[in-house]
Amino acid sequence: MFSENMVQKLESSSWIRVMFEEGNRLAKIYGADKVYDYSLGNPFDEPPAEVQESLLKHITSGEPGLHKYMSNSGYGDVRAKIAKKLQEESTVSISDNNIVMTVGAAGGLNVVLKSLLNEGEEVMVFAPYFVDYGSYVSNFGGKTVVVPANTETFEPNIEEFEKRINAKTKAIILNTPNNPTGVVYSEEILKRIEEILQKKGKEFNTTIYVISDEPYSKIVYDDIKVPSIISIFQNAIVVDSFSKSLGLAGERIGYIAASSNIEDISTLVNVFIYCTRVLGFVNAPALFQKVVGDCLYVKPNVEDYKAKRDFLYENLVRIGFKVNKPQGAFYLFPKALISNDIEFTQAATKHNLLLVPGSGFGCPGYFRMSYCVNFDMIRNSIPAFERLAEDFK
Amino acid sequence: MFSENMVQKLESSSWIRVMFEEGNRLAKIYGADKVYDYSLGNPFDEPPAEVQESLLKHITSGEPGLHKYMSNSGYGDVRAKIAKKLQEESTVSISDNNIVMTVGAAGGLNVVLKSLLNEGEEVMVFAPYFVDYGSYVSNFGGKTVVVPANTETFEPNIEEFEKRINAKTKAIILNTPNNPTGVVYSEEILKRIEEILQKKGKEFNTTIYVISDEPYSKIVYDDIKVPSIISIFQNAIVVDSFSKSLGLAGERIGYIAASSNIEDISTLVNVFIYCTRVLGFVNAPALFQKVVGDCLYVKPNVEDYKAKRDFLYENLVRIGFKVNKPQGAFYLFPKALISNDIEFTQAATKHNLLLVPGSGFGCPGYFRMSYCVNFDMIRNSIPAFERLAEDFK
Numbered sequence: 001m002f003s004e005n006m007v008q009k010l011e012s013s014s015w016i017r018v019m020f021e022e023g024n025r026l027a028k029i030y031g032a033d034k035v036y037d038y039s040l041g042n043p044f045d046e047p048p049a050e051v052q053e054s055l056l057k058h059i060t061s062g063e064p065g066l067h068k069y070m071s072n073s074g075y076g077d078v079r080a081k082i083a084k085k086l087q088e089e090s091t092v093s094i095s096d097n098n099i100v101m102t103v104g105a106a107g108g109l110n111v112v113l114k115s116l117l118n119e120g121e122e123v124m125v126f127a128p129y130f131v132d133y134g135s136y137v138s139n140f141g142g143k144t145v146v147v148p149a150n151t152e153t154f155e156p157n158i159e160e161f162e163k164r165i166n167a168k169t170k171a172i173i174l175n176t177p178n179n180p181t182g183v184v185y186s187e188e189i190l191k192r193i194e195e196i197l198q199k200k201g202k203e204f205n206t207t208i209y210v211i212s213d214e215p216y217s218k219i220v221y222d223d224i225k226v227p228s229i230i231s232i233f234q235n236a237i238v239v240d241s242f243s244k245s246l247g248l249a250g251e252r253i254g255y256i257a258a259s260s261n262i263e264d265i266s267t268l269v270n271v272f273i274y275c276t277r278v279l280g281f282v283n284a285p286a287l288f289q290k291v292v293g294d295c296l297y298v299k300p301n302v303e304d305y306k307a308k309r310d311f312l313y314e315n316l317v318r319i320g321f322k323v324n325k326p327q328g329a330f331y332l333f334p335k336a337l338i339s340n341d342i343e344f345t346q347a348a349t350k351h352n353l354l355l356v357p358g359s360g361f362g363c364p365g366y367f368r369m370s371y372c373v374n375f376d377m378i379r380n381s382i383p384a385f386e387r388l389a390e391d392f393k
Numbered sequence: 394m395f396s397e398n399m400v401q402k403l404e405s406s407s408w409i410r411v412m413f414e415e416g417n418r419l420a421k422i423y424g425a426d427k428v429y430d431y432s433l434g435n436p437f438d439e440p441p442a443e444v445q446e447s448l449l450k451h452i453t454s455g456e457p458g459l460h461k462y463m464s465n466s467g468y469g470d471v472r473a474k475i476a477k478k479l480q481e482e483s484t485v486s487i488s489d490n491n492i493v494m495t496v497g498a499a500g501g502l503n504v505v506l507k508s509l510l511n512e513g514e515e516v517m518v519f520a521p522y523f524v525d526y527g528s529y530v531s532n533f534g535g536k537t538v539v540v541p542a543n544t545e546t547f548e549p550n551i552e553e554f555e556k557r558i559n560a561k562t563k564a565i566i567l568n569t570p571n572n573p574t575g576v577v578y579s580e581e582i583l584k585r586i587e588e589i590l591q592k593k594g595k596e597f598n599t600t601i602y603v604i605s606d607e608p609y610s611k612i613v614y615d616d617i618k619v620p621s622i623i624s625i626f627q628n629a630i631v632v633d634s635f636s637k638s639l640g641l642a643g644e645r646i647g648y649i650a651a652s653s654n655i656e657d658i659s660t661l662v663n664v665f666i667y668c669t670r671v672l673g674f675v676n677a678p679a680l681f682q683k684v685v686g687d688c689l690y691v692k693p694n695v696e697d698y699k700a701k702r703d704f705l706y707e708n709l710v711r712i713g714f715k716v717n718k719p720q721g722a723f724y725l726f727p728k729a730l731i732s733n734d735i736e737f738t739q740a741a742t743k744h745n746l747l748l749v750p751g752s753g754f755g756c757p758g759y760f761r762m763s764y765c766v767n768f769d770m771i772r773n774s775i776p777a778f779e780r781l782a783e784d785f786k
């Protein structure tokens with residue numbers, strides 16, 4: 001009766017959101033402080049003071065037309081500031097004409113994929129990966145090709161990647177620092193990927209675009225430097241958001257930045273702008289464009305996330321979990337204590353622990369924990385993990 | 394190289410946006426006060442004081458989590474307020490479970506169409522109509538069927554409508570008060586449409602949904618009452634936005650409200666919520682959800698629009714244009730002085746008049762003027778219309 005495809009997909013819907021709703025349900029029964037909800041990447045911190053100041057400044061300034069339509073690409077002054085910052089951080093020339101403001105990174109990814117894909121073309125993702133990528137690709141008639149995980153390092157599996165490239169490969173999606181593992185892909189691996197893309201592009205006489213989903217690029221630990229995707233890849237299209245770095249997940253604000261090395265870049269950007277309109281975004285929310293333009297150099301409270309990562313990592317290892325220590329983002333991706341991760345996370349809810357099965361990231365046998373939560377909740381959850389481990393001894 | 398479909402469509406892109414960009418170009422050459430830009434439905438007024446107060450209240454309140462993710466359907470308290478108001482205005486039971494907050498009406502329409510359409514199903518629109526409807530429908534494999542205009546009254550052409558219904562008709566889109574004509578469809582016509590939908594639904598054993606795009610429902614003149622779509626149509630899905638009524642076009646905030654008389658409504662709403670996520674909207678912008686929740690009963694400055702309508706209508710008629718006096722919205726849709734409306738609007742740019750050809754609304758031979766502009770601009774533009782009319786004598 002409705003869209004059959006959507007009704008079917010609804011039934012196999014995201015584990016993250018299932019757990020988020022389950023958390024709300026359990027919180028009503030047991031009280032929010034008795035539920036250990038590690039399900040959602042919803043930054044715990046309030047936005048930094050600079051965001052608050054910028055909001056107040058713009059609202060009280062009386063600047064005319066602040067809340068009106070602007071060009072579909074977004075406010076020119078904000079795009080210019082973003083271009084300037086990206087220019088400082090990369091070796092590639094980026095002008096404000098290469099920037100399109102978006103309704104978050106999810107909106108940006110949809111715009112990019114609609115702009116690129118023809119029916120049946122393929123987009124490659126590296127497991128474990130954010131499962132909604134698959135939905136975004138299929139929105140536009142594309143096919144998602146999954147490169148299986150290298151569960152030793154959780155860096156891209158290069159051999160399996162190279163095997164899967166063919167004449168229909170239109171793009172790959174990179175996500176580093178990675179959700180769900182927190183791994184920062186090394187510059188060496190990224191450069192090998194670019195070499196392979198260049199080689200295969202010549203072989204098949206195609207252009208393979210690199211779509212880089214970068215919401216966690218500012219959340220890194222231990223002086224790790226995230227390699228600049230736009231400097232490494234000729235055909236780089238960066239999609240960024242301020243959801244995580246400025247704690248603005250609910251405000252839906254981000255941008256697309258495309259490398260000026262892409263052939264016929266001005267047509268591509270015009271297609272981005274057109275797709276922004278016809279997908280119904282029209283433009284990124286006006287006020288928050290101005291706000292993020294003011295806050296581009298504001299850094300998230302990484303020390304706080306680091307303390308949480310360290311505490312959880314040490315405790316999980318002590319309890320007997322196998323887990324890689326993440327270098328960025330705010331996720332841990334431990335191995336489940338049984339091979340069936342769905343059964344495992346369901347067992348965890350008995351201890352009021354909300355974990356997301358790795359199957360939801362194309363990587364069964366593991367589970368994801370978002371530690372962008374209250375430190376007290378983390379501390380109080382440790383006995384629950386101990387009891388959970390006890391159940392599987 | 395990119396999406397061939399999108400590159401092609403880009404080239405035949407919206408006249409409204411073409412004129413908007415042309416206006417920016419001319420303003421740079423001649424000065425903004427010398428360009429008479431009637432191209433874009435961008436409310437001239439700043440948002441009312443209540444919006445400003447609500448923004449300040451929420452920003453300074455320190456309410457925790459204001460800018461975070463919430464459920465994909467939006468904030469529960471805001472949805473409850475909207476349901477209550479709709480309940481007051483209609484004869485149908487509407488609960489907050491039937492409301493999904495959206496990224497403007499354009500976002501809402503995309504969510505609804507993705508939720509309903511299977512490949513090849515048809516959506517009917519009544520000319521003249523907002524041209525992006527066609528793009529929204531084709532985003533999801535649907536086919537737009539245009540009912541030709543009744544250029545006497547600009548109400549729906551019932552005979553032509555009935556002829557075009559078949560087993561593939563999945564939905565119709567209504568837009569009253571109408572963009573571009575300003576006509577408010579009469580209750581009598583709407584009830585005849587419902588009778589036909591019920592009859593044809595039985596004949597073909599299908600359900601035909603009525604998608605009502607209602608951004609102008611609060612902008613009506615002369616004590617005209619806009620008939621309640623959700624009260625008249627069994628399968629009504631209302632899509633509303635605050636772009637026009639609260640002057641928030643750039644903030645992208647609206648909602649979907651579905652009638653509880655729709656069969657299997659809870660599945661449909663869950664599909665809306667799912668599509669909100671996978672289309673990359675994720676949720677409507679958080680802060681402005683709260684703001685519109687506070688301002689549901691705030692009325693736009695209709696008297697100001699009415700004065701502009703009256704002044705323009707009288708002058709255009711005096712100059713020799715044939716035009717229906719609109720009852721709502723902030724558009725006039727006069728007949729062009731030659732049959733080729735594109736040629737006519739191009740000629741108008743020589744007098745620095747920016748008008749949108751009716752061809753862009755599926756109704757050649759006419760042109761659209763948005764009078765949500767400065768009254769001085771309207772006054773100053775009258776000699777330009779006189780010169781334009783002189784050119785075609």
